[in-house]
Amino acid sequence: KGKAPPVGAYVTLRARLAPPLAPVRPGGYDFARDLYFQHIGASGFVLGAINVAEPPVKPSRWLQVSAVIQGMRDAIDARIRSVLEGDTGAIASALITGKRDAISRPVQEALYVSSLAHVLSISGYHMALVAGVVFFVCRALLALILGLANLRPIKKWAAVAALLAAGFYLVLSGAEVATQRAFIMTAIVLVGVIADRAALTLRNLAIAAFVVLAITPEAVMHPSFQMSFAATLALVAAYERGLPWTIAAADTSLGARAALWGGRELVALILASLVAGLATAPFAAFHFHRIAPYGVLANLLAMPIVSIWVMPSGLLGLVLAPFGFDGALWRFMGQGIEWMVAVAVWVAHESTVLAAH
Numbered sequence: 001k002g003k004a005p006p007v008g009a010y011v012t013l014r015a016r017l018a019p020p021l022a023p024v025r026p027g028g029y030d031f032a033r034d035l036y037f038q039h040i041g042a043s044g045f046v047l048g049a050i051n052v053a054e055p056p057v058k059p060s061r062w063l064q065v066s067a068v069i070q071g072m073r074d075a076i077d078a079r080i081r082s083v084l085e086g087d088t089g090a091i092a093s094a095l096i097t098g099k100r101d102a103i104s105r106p107v108q109e110a111l112y113v114s115s116l117a118h119v120l121s122i123s124g125y126h127m128a129l130v131a132g133v134v135f136f137v138c139r140a141l142l143a144l145i146l147g148l149a150n151l152r153p154i155k156k157w158a159a160v161a162a163l164l165a166a167g168f169y170l171v172l173s174g175a176e177v178a179t180q181r182a183f184i185m186t187a188i189v190l191v192g193v194i195a196d197r198a199a200l201t202l203r204n205l206a207i208a209a210f211v212v213l214a215i216t217p218e219a220v221m222h223p224s225f226q227m228s229f230a231a232t233l234a235l236v237a238a239y240e241r242g243l244p245w246t247i248a249a250a251d252t253s254l255g256a257r258a259a260l261w262g263g264r265e266l267v268a269l270i271l272a273s274l275v276a277g278l279a280t281a282p283f284a285a286f287h288f289h290r291i292a293p294y295g296v297l298a299n300l301l302a303m304p305i306v307s308i309w310v311m312p313s314g315l316l317g318l319v320l321a322p323f324g325f326d327g328a329l330w331r332f333m334g335q336g337i338e339w340m341v342a343v344a345v346w347v348a349h350e351s352t353v354l355a356a357h
Contacts, residue, residue: 007074008067010055017044037218069171073097076172079321083330084337091337092330094120096314098173107341112288114347115277115295116302116340122169123178123228127186129311130169135162135190159193166190178228180215184208185232202236205229223287227280234279235272273299298347302340310336 005011020032020043035043059067077097081089090102100120111117118125139158143149163186170183188204209229212219219225273296285291292298310333317329 005050005052006067007070008059008063009052010059011050012053013050014047015044016047017042033218033221037216073099073172073174076318076321079326080330083327084334087341088334088337091120091341092314092333095122095126095311096172096318098122098176098179107344110341110344110348112290113292113351114298114344115292116298116344116347118231119302119306119340121178121224121228122173122176122182124182124185124232126173126311127166127169127179127182129307130315131162131166131186131190133312133315134165135159138162156194159190163187163190176224178224180212181208181225181228181232184211202233202240205232205236223283226287227283230279230283231276234275238271238275270296270300273303292351294347294351298343301347302343305336305339309333310340 020035020040022032023030031043035041077093077099080093080096081102083089084092087104087107090100090104091107094100094103103120108117111120135158138161139154142152142154142157148154166183166186170179173179185204185208188207192198212225277292277295277299281291313329313333313336317326317333320326320329
């Protein structure tokens with residue numbers, strides 16, 4: 001650790017290479033298949049030092065862009081880790097940059113057992129929060145300018161800003177399959193806002209699936225693709241075909257409307273956790289040989305904090321990082337993450353006790 005050369009560097013080294021590993025058990029994870037699609041023909045161990053040398057040819061434009069993006073991710077990761085230590089800093093970095101390699105094994109296990117590991121995989125939830133926060137803030141600020149709000153389509157302008165922010169988040173987070181799917185669906189929704197069309201439909205989920213498979217057809221075999229699309233399919237179907245929501249009339253008292261809004265939000269959160277959990281449970285059982293009996297409870301306790309505390313703080317910290325005013329926001333974000341980890345550890349402990357009995 002700490003000895004890796006910068007991304008895009010040309011290196012010389014001595015190594016012992018071997019063919020990619022076959023599955024360790026029938027039907028197990030196939031290292032060779034995944035490495036094939038990554039254009040990697042061997043793996044092994046470095047013997048001795050890694051020396052950075054002058055490249056024999058000029059790096060391609062794609063490699064230069066990739067090096068710049070990775071350098072940006074590393075700089076943000078280092079900035080977060082300088083403020084937050086341990087698993088709190090590692091999780092904060094995972095939510096912003098997609099780098100999940102520094103989270104300790106016990107915390108990772110607790111997140112998986114409690115069904116909160118989806119927080120670490122940047123997907124629809126994170127993309128919706130990023131786009132939603134940017135859309136809301138931009139539209140609210142534009143609405144303060146009375147003449148502009150009356151004469152110009154500020155809602156569409158806010159949608160364009162949200163689309164650009166979602167695209168930047170896609171690139172910054174490493175553009176994994178779940179993130180690609182989330183960006184495509186978010187982009188469709190925002191383009192629908194720009195075109196004055198409703199966009200949250202099963203048809204658009206199918207479009208996102210076709211686009212992802214056209215880019216990376218091997219993704220259909222991965223748990224990330226299967227669980228991400230299964231959860232989204234179930235949520236969109238429940239939203240379209242589910243129980244009708246009680247809507248407060250305009251003449252209802254303010255207190256009644258507030259109570260009804262809070263009740264609807266609570267019921268929606270419970271149903272979303274239940275629907276997504278049931279949809280992904282078969283895939284989790286097949287790929288990881290585990291289920292999360294207290295997953296709904298863990299999500300109910302942790303996800304509101306992630307939505308209204310952790311992610312908005314992280315986004316604002318990311319915006320203010322170039323100006324050096326981000327330290328307090330990372331610490332504020334870390335307090336919310338500590339709550340989420342505490343919930344995960346408690347639920348994992350209760351799940352273990354339940355399994356023992």
